[in-house]
Amino acid sequence: MASACDEPLYALAKRTLDLVCAAVLLVALLPVFALVGLAIVLESRGPVFYCAERIGRFGRPFCVAKFRSMRADADPEAHAAFIGSLLREEARCAVYKVPDDPRITRVGAFLRRTSLDELPQLWNVLRGEMSLVGPRPDVPYAVAQYPDWVGPRLVVKPGITGLWQVSGRSTLSLLDMYRLDVRYVQTASLLGDLRILVRTVPAVLSRTGAA
Template sequence: MTDPNGRAKRAVDLLVGALAMVMSAPLLGALAIAIKWSSPGPVLFRQERVGRGRRPFMMLKLRTMVDGADRMVAELLARGGTDERFYKFEDDPRVTRVGAFLRRWSLDELPQLWNVLRGEMSLVGPRPALASEVRAYAPWHLRRLEVRPGMTGAWQVSGRSELGFDDCVRLDLAYIDGWRLTRDVGILIRTAPAVLRRRGAL
């Protein structure tokens, strides 16, 4: 992605991200109350992720799990034998009742608009990875760290959980190599129907 293209992408992130933050503020307030009512713990979940150029940042989400859920990952990985670069658990016992609703409609991702405004993420880009996931990458996977991670992206609207990790990375790299502003707009437009089909993330 050339520098002029990068500046155009950043301008869209700032404009659309700021508008989305203002418009979603009442909803975020209501969701915060529901989270506090449903289980003890903070409203926001902060987790270190790997950003552009392998720089770490704290990604924000609405908390959807019991407090301290991160400490249960190793046990669940050992029990399920899933891919540590891309783990998702069926019927995750850590998810709260309100959290399941938030995840179903990808509402837990809304606080990442703040990450977008801070320049740590983009509206569209590769999924932000955990450091443990990056350590398991093959060398060719690392190219997905050349751009800011996104709230949604090419593979999220193409078949989120249905795709294997390598297929997701190939979609990310095709997005990076063929980036156009119109493609970002197209992915954002396709995200809403994908969420309604429970396939995408915003």
């Protein structure tokens, strides 16, 4: 699929933006990291950070970093079954969220509402596994069930934020999210990325469909 994503100048500008912003934000947010880490360890046993397998560009698996928002012994099977129901359109609710999930801690619920749980992904951006803007990094068992038309979302790096996050977010279905991701790939531009970044802040602060 031909798009600006294939243009060397766009790729260079996007990578430069990623590196500069991720480095600055990681340093500036160190106090936030410390406070969040303290809150996590005070509430429940287990590590501060959670490493989850996700599928990146061209279908390559990588480990995405997050603040732990669930109990350390959480079973992923319920989530895998739930994703299957979303892909079959048997369920329509907040993307990736099992309703009233008992695995989520109280601190974790707050982190998810405010998207603070995703701040460690700035490290993935520095490593080149993710971008600031792009499709949401997907779980392997969802990618294995992709309809053919969803495939193009894997030709770009996944992002911390994206078109879906500023277009209704969890008020949309999983397939709606995929449609927006494919549209992003088809119309990607540096100006479009900047617009998404600017729109992300009010979207998070207003908790519009917070995931």
